[in-house]
Amino acid sequence: MGFLDRGRSKKKGRRVVLVGLDGTPYTFVRRLIAEGRAPNIARLAEQGSLLRMNSTWPWVSSVAWSTMMTGVNPGKHNIFGFVDRDPSSYKQFIPTSRTMKAKTLWEMLSEAGKRVIVVNVPVTYPPRPVNGILVGCFLSPSLEKAVYPESYVPTLKSLGYIIDADPWKARESKELALQEVNAALDARIRTLFYLFEREKWDYLQVHIMETDRLHHFLWQPMEEGDPVYAPAFYEFYRRIDEMLGRLAAKLDEHTTLLWMSDHGFCTIKQEVYVNRWLMDMGWLKLRHIPPDPQKGLEEVAPDSIAYSLDPGRVYLRVRGREKEGCVAPGAEYEQYRDEIAAAALRLRDPRDGSPIFRAAFRREELYHGPYLEQAADLILAPYDGYDPKGALYKETLTYKGDELVGMHTYDDAMFYLGGATIPQTEFSVVDIAPTILQLMGVPPSPGLDGRSLV
């Protein structure tokens, strides 16, 4: 419907620059401030609102950022995790911007005649056209395919821009992980300032994925005060602090600085294999043990009641919806859902008896909208430290590895708004798009679930 707005004169409103710090916990930043490790952030926090924010359930970046960029719940934008499945074939697929069904903040701004530049936000590949520039996220297969308009690829190449740090290298050793994330951060910062200074924009959003990566690989050594890795971790955040300080110094009076994260982080106590648990309970059966990894969910046997995808999404094998489904819709469905939910809440860590899940949400408790049917039937919410995984087959219920040591948390995301006070104390990522629209003087599209914080 963009053509209806073509030629409409620009309304007055502020320019906004937003830096996404993937997975940076609010409480961690407060600690950095208290320990004098983030002088720029400390000063900026006094000149604006630095607040704690809730993520989404589940708290993965694909769901959280899709919610951020659309201002609607997953029932309306159709992104429920990093993987999803077609219930009629059990084929798994990676949801992309084509799977995402809601209009994005930058599409709304584009229609209002604003020029936008958006870089690296999860679930923006393939790049959907905007009035400006869009660079797709780490789910892009190559830089060439990630950029709208394509003619901007050479500029990004000349800046040494990269799609992502190499996560396999990062798994090899913590030294390599540090090298990888620092190099990627260099490219991100260089690109941020180039775009800020050299391009025309009303809205600029640059996403730093490397914070999340750093946390996945090094959160535990940081927390434990490792003599090598804790200082390296703080050094990384010194660079983040410096970047935000430098950016703030360049703002004019018409531009507002925002930064935010999409979820918090904590150390993994144990990974939890939900499909192993479903097998132990008799609700999941596999055709072969061990299953053929090439076949994925096709290894689920026909008389299974349920299966799970990462993280903690449990699907019932409902007749008429799922291939060879055997659970009757209606009373039987509800009965199984109740049973599985209750059992999840009773599940204990075999090592010390700690409860693993704090809640088992029925999908309609979390989501509403035309895509509710695509959501998992139950979304299991763990206590911090228990990381629910989607592996189809594992021999044990829990495991603790030493490569990926950090996991996400729900209630410790962060939002910063420069130069204004936010009265609300409880809000979530769904409220960010409406807030930005309000700041920029663009009326929100109908049907948004979030509310402006200003």
Add this chain to the structure above:
Amino acid sequence: MEQKGFTVWFTGLSGSGKTALALRLEEELRRRGLKVERLDGDIVRQGLTRDLGFSKEDRDKNIERVTFVAKLLTRNGVAVLCSFISPYRDVRARSRQEIGNFVEVYCYAPLETLIERDVKGLYKKAIAGEIPNFTGISDPYEPPENPEVMIDSSQETEEESLAKIVRKLEELGYLSPTESEKAYTEEEEALIEARLAALGYL
């Protein structure tokens, strides 16, 4: 999932792209495995409504019969694609009410563009007074006030227009979102899966 029936109703002046888009949509829906039936002004007037002319009364009757057929098909799980000038707002409102699962697509292009295009040579004749009651020239067209989708064929490519309709049908729950176009080649998908696996998401 069982197919939910629905009717996509293309309305707009002659030459605005109704039939062309309906054909593209038909192709797309069949590719997705849906049962599809297309009802087109140019076709039904050779059979179902052969006896009718172009007076307001006859036009209303034409739409009334087509609506009846679309209603039967829709309630039996068929995707029905209707392309009719259907110039009167109250008549389209009645079709919407009768059919239920009704998606109105307004095909627009400026009249000057249509006259210039004149694919069927009808505008020329109408302007010369050879065709009486010709919508847009000698008969009124009442544009929809709240169509589900609006198309401007003077500004959009057929691809873009089709994508808009498909997206709306997905949004309304008539098409399964998992059928979305693939974003990766097999090789690319393997690359991205490996990346996600390294991060523990698979």
